[in-house]
Amino acid sequence: MISNPRIVEIERIKKENDDIKTFFVRIEDKPEPGNYVMLWVPWSKGKSKRIAIEPSDQIPISISSFKRGKIGLSVKNVGETTNALHDFEPGDRIGITGPLGNSFNIRGKKILIVAGSVGLSPLYFLSRVASEMGKQIYVIYGVNSKTELFLIKELEKIAEDLIITTDDGSYQKKGCVTDFLSDFYDISKIDSIYSCGPELMMKKVLDFSLKKNVFSQFSLDRYIRCGVGLCGFCAIDGCRVCKDGPVFTSEQLKGFGEFGVVKRSKSGGVLRL
Amino acid sequence: MGGIDLSINICGIKLKNPAILASGILGCTSGILRMAAESGAGALTTKSISVEERHGHRGPILIEPMHGVVLNAFGLPNPGYRAFMEELKELEDINVPVIPSIAGRNYEEFVEVSSAFEDAGSKILEVNISCPHSEKGYGGVPIIAQDTEKTAAIIDAVKESVSIPIIVKLSPNVTDIVEFAKVSVECGADAVSAINTIEALEVDPILERPVLGNMIGGQSGPSIRCIAQRKVADIAIAMKRKEIKKVPIIGIGGIRSGEDIARFLLLGAEGVGIGSSILYDDLDTFDKAISGLKDLMREKGYKKISDFRSNALEWMI
Numbered sequence A: 001m002i003s004n005p006r007i008v009e010i011e012r013i014k015k016e017n018d019d020i021k022t023f024f025v026r027i028e029d030k031p032e033p034g035n036y037v038m039l040w041v042p043w044s045k046g047k048s049k050r051i052a053i054e055p056s057d058q059i060p061i062s063i064s065s066f067k068r069g070k071i072g073l074s075v076k077n078v079g080e081t082t083n084a085l086h087d088f089e090p091g092d093r094i095g096i097t098g099p100l101g102n103s104f105n106i107r108g109k110k111i112l113i114v115a116g117s118v119g120l121s122p123l124y125f126l127s128r129v130a131s132e133m134g135k136q137i138y139v140i141y142g143v144n145s146k147t148e149l150f151l152i153k154e155l156e157k158i159a160e161d162l163i164i165t166t167d168d169g170s171y172q173k174k175g176c177v178t179d180f181l182s183d184f185y186d187i188s189k190i191d192s193i194y195s196c197g198p199e200l201m202m203k204k205v206l207d208f209s210l211k212k213n214v215f216s217q218f219s220l221d222r223y224i225r226c227g228v229g230l231c232g233f234c235a236i237d238g239c240r241v242c243k244d245g246p247v248f249t250s251e252q253l254k255g256f257g258e259f260g261v262v263k264r265s266k267s268g269g270v271l272r273l
Numbered sequence B: 001m002g003g004i005d006l007s008i009n010i011c012g013i014k015l016k017n018p019a020i021l022a023s024g025i026l027g028c029t030s031g032i033l034r035m036a037a038e039s040g041a042g043a044l045t046t047k048s049i050s051v052e053e054r055h056g057h058r059g060p061i062l063i064e065p066m067h068g069v070v071l072n073a074f075g076l077p078n079p080g081y082r083a084f085m086e087e088l089k090e091l092e093d094i095n096v097p098v099i100p101s102i103a104g105r106n107y108e109e110f111v112e113v114s115s116a117f118e119d120a121g122s123k124i125l126e127v128n129i130s131c132p133h134s135e136k137g138y139g140g141v142p143i144i145a146q147d148t149e150k151t152a153a154i155i156d157a158v159k160e161s162v163s164i165p166i167i168v169k170l171s172p173n174v175t176d177i178v179e180f181a182k183v184s185v186e187c188g189a190d191a192v193s194a195i196n197t198i199e200a201l202e203v204d205p206i207l208e209r210p211v212l213g214n215m216i217g218g219q220s221g222p223s224i225r226c227i228a229q230r231k232v233a234d235i236a237i238a239m240k241r242k243e244i245k246k247v248p249i250i251g252i253g254g255i256r257s258g259e260d261i262a263r264f265l266l267l268g269a270e271g272v273g274i275g276s277s278i279l280y281d282d283l284d285t286f287d288k289a290i291s292g293l294k295d296l297m298r299e300k301g302y303k304k305i306s307d308f309r310s311n312a313l314e315w316m317i
């Protein structure tokens, strides 16, 4: 049973940076870190009158936090629907289907988070839950440039150690997250790795974790349409990211010929990464 | 096998069992189609494929307003036949028949896509003339399968250009589905499948707007099974009465269990299509339904499907 999207009021909006806003809405079911929702941006705002037919679309967004019945959805403005959503105000209504998908499996005592860009969202939720469980959290977080960073203060509170990398060197270390993986791993004696971000970054993290033989999980990005495993458009090899994922283990990914190589367009056609 | 033979034959193509994956479900990429094959389906129908790539409609594209009531308005997204051929190549080694489904806006497009599949080695095609929401929004224009002349023109053109058998997929959104089955068969359809989704609409009372991104869509799932059974029976009865030449019927709509499959076979269907139920039993759907069918047959002492096919139809003739 997937029901209609549940219409909820946006209770609060937090501007994280120029491109990312976190929208807080009430939800009925308790989410697990790694879950996502299908977020319907109906573009009729709080009022019932139609403002415009388009853009109205439903997009997958990971849950970035859960507190007292409310989830946070940290959305980067990258295109039509996310742009429309960024114009919404508290009190405006959106539709939520979910929580959907599988979740991270928190293992070991010392966990390493490797995040790229807005891929930090599900990993931030994971870090909070893991921290409450008494795990030690180590974070490597990379963006192109300083202005894209978000949730830094929050991460500083829960992480034993936090390395931030920027491609242009505008903040902390210049380079990409994978440049620092090895040092960090050896010093901190990590038990498990969790990663989300650009796929080519995750591919490097996968290669690293396979070499070190450490338990690791990755949250994947594919074009999700139905969100419930029926249409098959988000398939990677034989798995549906929307239902069998979005979280996959290194053991699964090493058998995927498409990981780090191709993804699918909106029409289901092959796109080289 | 326990001495039970579930095999069927559709236009010379042998299926190990009558449960076919319906078009549009899991049907666009080779990896997941392979999983469907491994999960026990007797054949796989692909997503409907057109000449050019299509992006489909905006979301929400799939909702379930009440249990068993599934509404979708995908808008036939697909990568176009040239790209899709690469997916088909990946499936050459599976030993489950693949039925490409073809779609188009006019007969030239249907001909182009069907010829391409025949050239690529396909042994059978399904011609989808019945998607109720392939065009954008509320058009009010009848689709091909709601117009006997357009239906005839498409089937004539496809039959003239390919020599492999074709299954014509009919729409329930007509006054008399038998009329459309008749036109299809007269134009040379080698089989018919029924039904495609039923025209439907859902409204959100808070936002005061239609829920589907495309506003209107088509209903499927368990809620349409009895409607589909009636449509299949209507066609089968007309064939029994020799008002239409007899061709295989593939019954589709809301099928979930072995008993559901039996219901359609009892109404004269040669095989069945299963789609929306994958929402509930996922990839186990085929395995469960097929073993359910076997159990039922064993209980009744049937050894093969022809031992009971059309038995329920006899009451209505």
Ligand SMILES: Cc1cc2nc3c(=O)[nH]c(=O)nc-3n(C[C@H](O)[C@H](O)[C@H](O)COP(=O)(O)OP(=O)(O)OC[C@H]3O[C@@H](n4cnc5c(N)ncnc54)[C@H](O)[C@@H]3O)c2cc1C
Pocket (backbone or CB within 6 Å): A036, A057, A058, A059, A060, A061, A062, A063, A073, A074, A075, A076, A077, A078, A079, A080, A081, A082, A083, A118, A121, A122, A220, A221, A222, A223, A224, A225, A246
């Ligand atoms: C499991 C999952 C979790 C995600 N979590 C987040 C998150 O927490 N925060 C966040 O900012 N983004 C997240 N994304 C990405 C987000 O879904 C896209 O950025 C969003 O859909 C863009 O919509 P748009 O209409 O604004 O962009 P468009 O103008 O439509 O396109 C811009 C880009 O977004 C991608 N995109 C568009 N629609 C979809 C779709 N239905 N599914 C996947 N990708 C799409 C396109 O491929 C394109 O590259 C997630 C994606 C997935 C698959």
Ligand SMILES: Cc1cc2nc3c(=O)[nH]c(=O)nc-3n(C[C@H](O)[C@H](O)[C@H](O)COP(=O)(O)O)c2cc1C
Pocket (backbone or CB within 6 Å): A230, A231, B022, B023, B024, B025, B047, B048, B062, B070, B072, B074, B076, B101, B128, B131, B169, B195, B196, B197, B219, B220, B221, B222, B224, B252, B253, B254, B255, B273, B274, B275, B276, B277
């Ligand atoms: C998500 C979805 C996509 C579909 N796409 C197609 C399609 O591309 N071509 C087609 O002929 N039928 C399509 N259909 C219709 C199904 O093949 C089937 O006829 C209908 O859903 C009834 O069967 P069901 O109740 O088992 O789903 C689609 C149905 C659904 C639910």
